[in-house]
Amino acid sequence: MELLRILVGNTRGNNSKNAASFCHHIRRTCISRFHGTPSFESIVQGATPVEAYHRLVQSGSIRFDERQLQALRPLERLHKDLEDYNPSQLQSHGLASRLLRAIGALKQSTQPPCGVYIHGGVGTGKSLVADIFYHCSPIQRKRRVHFHNFMLDVHRRLHEAKLSGDIGGSDDIMNAVSEQILDAGWLLCFDEFQVIDIADAMILRRLLESLFNSGAVIVASSNRSPEELYKNGLQRDLFLPCIGYIKKHCEVYSFHPESPDYRLIGARPDGSSALSVVWYKPLNPETKTLFEQSFTRLAGGRKIEPSVLKSGARCIQVPRAAGGIAWFDFKDLCDTPKGAADYIAIAASFHTIFVANIPQMTSSHNEMARRFITLIDVLYEQKVKLIASASVDPKDLYLPSLEDADVVEPSASSANKNQKEGAFYAEKDEEFAFARTVSRLSHMQSLDYLSAPWTSPGKDFICYLERTRLQEGDVQRIWDRYNVDADSRLSRSELKLMMEDLTEIKCGHRNVPQEVLDDMFNKVDANRDGVIVWTEFCNYIMQYGLEILHA
CATH class of the missing domain: 1.10.238.10 (EF-hand)
Known part of the structure; x- marks a missing residue:
């Protein structure tokens, strides 16, 4: 297995469409607001989700958004429906209760209420309204979890059950795992419900069937409508029953397509611009101060601390992170052995990246230039917002013809000047590729790019x-x-x-x-x-x- 780790690492492709797919980093989509992360301290015990929302607005924790209030309506309905719901009879009677429920012989109080599936654009407030519902719910056996995290746990439990050999066929194993999940909580609140792995798709049908039959109630937020889940995936016909289960057992609510993305740099709720500059130059004390202030301002009230991402068997150190925002020094990203898989893991975890101290590069910095090209390609494809401090404008960042003495000193890993006959052609290739990078850097400073939604990595x-x-x-x-x-x-x-x-x-x-x-x-x-x-x-x-x- 170690050989395979090395080979996969050398391909620089050990990640998936979701930085969560092949990466084990688990991100929680944070809503970057003018007032920072909402505080639930102002919500009184026993408040309903709609009442709690108004309390948060009154306390100044969030700004009022009619679309978010409307999204709380189905959660308000579920909150009230759960008052008369007791799943214990449904779970204890097992198969018999399922048959009785199927023919309508069980009392209404034991039939699971309809859950809620909310979908819409990135940063519209789906996680916020789900958090409010979860906070207000008096249910003791409840669980709020990122869906990718949940599926990793399911796979682990299934594998352990197979190895034990104490359980019969695949359906028995799935039912046993379902019971374990329900023991921890029958009210399941999923953040970022998405299906991109064929392994997830193949087991999800049986898993949802078992959970719903056992009385589980699900609340989920997602960037995709149920019909778009696992779109164009392998053997999707086997996954289609899942869509039916979701639509049968959950009320599907769609955020208005024009809902603003509160995480965007230029999209504060009041229409003002959070940052007016995204490319700071030159590299001097004044620029450094302004750059630091921009990071602090965009981080809002969130705690700034180091973090670690896992990309396969590799760990990526993040010097500073605050919710969906991260800070790196250029040398951390482009003057150390990193490849596309590392950059994809970063792009899948943060919607905004600060990169400090980008130098001007010559032919002695070819390795750094190549990594920088790959970094920008990945960030651009995933619509990650880039805020940078650099010595010069993007068009002047890579000038192979300059003498090294005119620019920064190359590090030990990149100071190896290539005197071979083929160096000229390699240099021309890099110059050609960097021209695309310059074009992308220019577009990444435009309003239409900064207004585009953050996307997940492509397989x-x-x-x-x-x-x-x-x-x-x-x-x-x-x-x-x-x-x-x-x-x-x-x-x-x-x-x-x-x-x-x-x-x-x-x-x-x-x-x-x-x-x-x-x-x-x-x-x-x-x-x-x-x-x-x-x-x-x-x-x-x-x-x-x-x-x-x-x-």
Whole structure:
């Protein structure tokens, strides 16, 4: 498995469409407001969600937003419905109670009330209204959790249940895990409900069915409507029943498409601009002071502290973080061994990045320039807001023809001047790529970019990176590692071990659903003879990369 960690790390693609997919960092989407993070201290005990919202407005914790108030209406209804709901009878009677409920023989008080599924744009206030509901609910057995966190826990429990061998078939295992979840809380409030992993998609149908049949009530916030969940995903037809369960057991509420994103740099609720400058130059004490003040201002009342992101087996140190805002020094990002996977993990965790002390670079800084190009590509694709302090304007950041004495001293890792004959062509390639970077940096300062919603990382970008970096020798070493009996074929159990290792590296769990294993085996087995030989394995990995082999 260690060999695979090294190989996956070398591809610089060990992340997924969701910086949470392959990354184990768990982010909580924070709403960056003029007054900072809302405080619930002003809410009196026994208040309903709507009453609590007005209390927060009166206390100055938040600004009034009619759209958020409307989004609280279905949560207000659920809050009242839960007063007469007791799931104990439903859970204790098991199958019998489910049959009685199906024919309407159970009392109304034991039938689960309809939950709430809220979807809308990033930063509109979905998490805020869900937090208010959760805070107001007197239910003792309740749980508020990021959905990615929840699914990691489910995969861990499923894997442990399979290993124990004490439970029967897959349905029995799922029901047992469902009971464990409900023991911790039957009112489940999910933040950022999304499905991007095929492993999640394959088990979610049975999981939701078991939870709803056992009396669970779900409140979820999401960037996607139920119909758009796992859109264009592999074997999506097997996931479609989940959408039906959600629509049957939850009231679906859509935020108005024009709801403002309160996390954006230029989108305060009162219409004023939070920051008027996003590119600070030159590098001098005055600029440093202004740059520091901008970070503090945008952080609002949130606590500023160091943080650590996990990208597969790697840890990324974040010097300063405040909610969805992070601070890095240029050398931390571009003068240390970092690649696209690290930058994707950062882009998936923070909607706004401060990068301090960007120097002017020459041919002696080619490594730093390459990393900076990749960094900007990732941030730009994910619509992450960049606020930077630099020695010069973007168009003058990379000038290979300048003498090194005219700019900053290169560090030990990048001061290695290339005197080889091919250096000229490499330099031309970098100059060409940097021209695109300059264009993107210019656009990243525009109002339309700063007003665009933050997006989650794209899987295609990672697959491309892995396909361009893996060589046949790498694939041979993978084959040798997992072809345990050293014969001429890769068995289903050997492929499963490889997929479990990859899934653990990428997603933090080792649960590979049988449907996913069968589907992958059939894809690698090109001639469909029930056997995976070396040529089939090599051709598949060289074409699609390792990314496709995790659950």
